[in-house]
Amino acid sequence: MRGAVIGAVSLALYAASAAWALAGETVQVKISDLAFSPVEVTARVGDTIQWVNGDFVDHTATAKDGEWDVMIAAGKQAEQQLSRAGTINYYCRFHPGMTGKITVLAE
Amino acid sequence: MRFSRTSNLAAAFLLATLTATAVAAGKPSDAQIAHIAYTAGDLDVKAAKVALEKSKNPDVRAFADNMVKDHTAVNDKALALVKKLGVTPEDNDTSKGLVKQEGEKQAELAKLSGPSFDKAYVDNEVAYHKTVIAALEKTLIPSAENAELKSLLQTGVKIFKGHEEHAETIASGLK
Numbered sequence: 001m002r003g004a005v006i007g008a009v010s011l012a013l014y015a016a017s018a019a020w021a022l023a024g025e026t027v028q029v030k031i032s033d034l035a036f037s038p039v040e041v042t043a044r045v046g047d048t049i050q051w052v053n054g055d056f057v058d059h060t061a062t063a064k065d066g067e068w069d070v071m072i073a074a075g076k077q078a079e080q081q082l083s084r085a086g087t088i089n090y091y092c093r094f095h096p097g098m099t100g101k102i103t104v105l106a107e
Numbered sequence: 108m109r110f111s112r113t114s115n116l117a118a119a120f121l122l123a124t125l126t127a128t129a130v131a132a133g134k135p136s137d138a139q140i141a142h143i144a145y146t147a148g149d150l151d152v153k154a155a156k157v158a159l160e161k162s163k164n165p166d167v168r169a170f171a172d173n174m175v176k177d178h179t180a181v182n183d184k185a186l187a188l189v190k191k192l193g194v195t196p197e198d199n200d201t202s203k204g205l206v207k208q209e210g211e212k213q214a215e216l217a218k219l220s221g222p223s224f225d226k227a228y229v230d231n232e233v234a235y236h237k238t239v240i241a242a243l244e245k246t247l248i249p250s251a252e253n254a255e256l257k258s259l260l261q262t263g264v265k266i267f268k269g270h271e272e273h274a275e276t277i278a279s280g281l282k
Contacts, residue, residue: 034265056184057177057266074180094173095269096276 024081026050029100031059031072036100045085045107052077059098064089134250135199141189142196143205143247144260147239148178148185150209151232157213158228166277167225170232174270181263188255201242209235222282229278236271240264 024046030037032054043049051061053072061070061080067088072078082088085106092098135143155174162168189196212231219227243264251257 033262034269055262057180058173092269093169094177094273095266096272097269 024048026079028052029061031055031098034095034098036061036098039099040101040103042103042105043082044105045082047104048079048081049102050077050079058094060093061090061100062093064091069093135201135247136197137192137251137253137256138189138194138197139199139201140247140251140260141185141194141256142198143201144243144263145182145185145196146202146205147242148182150205151235152178152182154209154213154216154228154232154235157216158224161220161224162228164222164225164281166280167229170229170273170277173273174232177266177270181259181266184259188259192253192255194253226278226281229274229281232274233271233278236267236274240267240271243267 024044026048027041027043028050029041030052034055036051041049049061051059051070051072053059053074053076056074058074059072061068061072061078063069065088068080070078070080082102082104085104088102088104090100090102152175155171155178158171159168159175162171212235216224216227216231243260248257248260248264251260
């Protein structure tokens with residue numbers, strides 16, 4: 001009985017933390033005149049980065065370690081959820097001089 | 108290596124043509140600048156379309172695909188701007204020089220295929236973008252009278268620098 005209660009509580013806590021992670025915040029990065037702004041952002045695991053492309057040409061946000069490659073069409077926005085802690089350096093494949101950095105903190 | 112040297116030489120001639128013509132003719136007008144910028148973009152789109160027909164290298168194809176998209180986007184902006192300003196792009200010796208030089212380069216590329224085409228195309232893209240960027244920075248942008256045209260050319264330079272870096276990255280991976 002006691003074990004079941006502890007089990008239920010820990011399950012509830014686990015569910016709550018999972019929900020919190022899923023409902024992570026959105027951090028916006030704007031793209032204007034061939035630059036990411038802000039260049040560096042800090043977020044937590046479970047947060048989502050949203051790139052808003054104000055330029056009239058397509059861009060990508062491509063992790064240098066190859067973990068993800070997000071296409072951001074001209075005048076559109078695109079998102080990527082962060083799944084692990086660490087530092088992610090990214091760039092635009094089409095215009096490699098465009099670079100950005102995300103510091104991802106543990107939950 | 109041979110292509111790279113040829114491209115640099117071609118680029119040097121092209122730059123000399125671009126700047127010398129502009130200087131000889133005095134400061135280019137906005138109508139002429141619009142024509143030169145549009146022509147430069149249009150030539151690169153045409154070169155990219157040839158590359159998409161000939162190349163099987165995925166990196167080269169992705170680059171060429173992006174050249175078509177980006178230069179078409181810039182030229183669409185340029186056309187919308189000249190329409191809004193009521194300016195009719197005016198053909199000139201600089202535009203004609205660009206067409207002639209790139210025509211000769213494209214005739215050389217047409218004879219190649221496979222990896223030798225890929226290398227020559229990408230090397231020429233590095234050289235061509237360098238030339239166009241230099242012409243924009245040294246002559247076209249300082250000469251542009253209209254603020255919106257100047258601003259579009261400045262954005263163009265940033266985009267073209269991205270292309271040059273992209274082409275250099277690919278070139279370093281080609282043999």
